Amino acid sequence: xxxxxxVQVFLAVGLVIIMYGxxxxxxxxxxxxxxxxxxxxxxxxxxxxxxxxxxxxxxILLFDLPPEYALGLMIIASSPGGATSNLFSYLMKxxxxxxxxxxxxxxxxxxxxxxxxxxxxxxLLLADSHVVRLPPGRIFLPLLFLVLLPLLAGMVTxxxxxxxxxxxxxxxxxxxxxxxxxxxxxxxYLEHQRFFAYVTELGGVISFFFLLAAFLGYTVSRxxxxxxxxxxxxxxxxxxxxxxxxxxxxxxxxxxxxxVLAIPAAIYSILMYFFVFxxxxxxxxxAGREQGHRRSSQL
Numbered sequence: 001x002x003x004x005x006x007v008q009v010f011l012a013v014g015l016v017i018i019m020y021g022x023x024x025x026x027x028x029x030x031x032x033x034x035x036x037x038x039x040x041x042x043x044x045x046x047x048x049x050x051x052x053x054x055x056x057x058x059x060i061l062l063f064d065l066p067p068e069y070a071l072g073l074m075i076i077a078s079s080p081g082g083a084t085s086n087l088f089s090y091l092m093k094x095x096x097x098x099x100x101x102x103x104x105x106x107x108x109x110x111x112x113x114x115x116x117x118x119x120x121x122x123x124l125l126l127a128d129s130h131v132v133r134l135p136p137g138r139i140f141l142p143l144l145f146l147v148l149l150p151l152l153a154g155m156v157t158x159x160x161x162x163x164x165x166x167x168x169x170x171x172x173x174x175x176x177x178x179x180x181x182x183x184x185x186x187x188x189y190l191e192h193q194r195f196f197a198y199v200t201e202l203g204g205v206i207s208f209f210f211l212l213a214a215f216l217g218y219t220v221s222r223x224x225x226x227x228x229x230x231x232x233x234x235x236x237x238x239x240x241x242x243x244x245x246x247x248x249x250x251x252x253x254x255x256x257x258x259x260v261l262a263i264p265a266a267i268y269s270i271l272m273y274f275f276v277f278x279x280x281x282x283x284x285x286x287a288g289r290e291q292g293h294r295r296s297s298q299l
Contacts, residue, residue, distance in 0.1 A: 076241050
């Protein structure tokens, strides 16, 4: 399966729009918040940048995944937080300022961490595979133009046109979801004959990986003795990944140029919203029960 040039351009432009939209929500203050949220930021970044790839490696070993699926899982594991993680943190009554800071820093740091992780992973996992193994520089330059520069452009826009940027943040977030959904739908359409095979082969593995990621985010937060709001935020940031970036890395002719590598990211992007909704529903029901207990105790 190969993607034509128009689709590849669409995916690249979609990622640029997503990162520009994230930039519209950021200010210089969000990066300065590092100094006021040192412990939760360090915990969140460590879990996301180092913990998730290690969790993916554990899943690869446990399930003995084929090389292409294994590298695809590592691609989504090494991606930064998703464009909607800040919204989920708000809905789940998390620490939104921490969420924004984590999204900002992980989006910048991934320019350096992703090439190193994927270069080593491709060398290790694809020793006997037809997929091309890439040096870090081959991954770094596309990410620089597709991720970091649009992010900075969004921040510059926010600085000079704050009113317009704030009005456009929500539409760009919704547009980001539409781009991701349409990209996933097209990838699965191309592979519709093997769709159920992919779901059968990877559905359980991806679900296990998400639950492991959520457990990782929760555990490191509790070990660090963070509060409930910060724990929920880190759990979301670790679980909600930038699926669009992972798909572009897998399919771009400048990087791996293999849509099969995007299948784990596509399935993960679908399942992560389902699991986040379940977490949100559980939190909502728990809050409802607490309110009920308070009312009964007052009576």
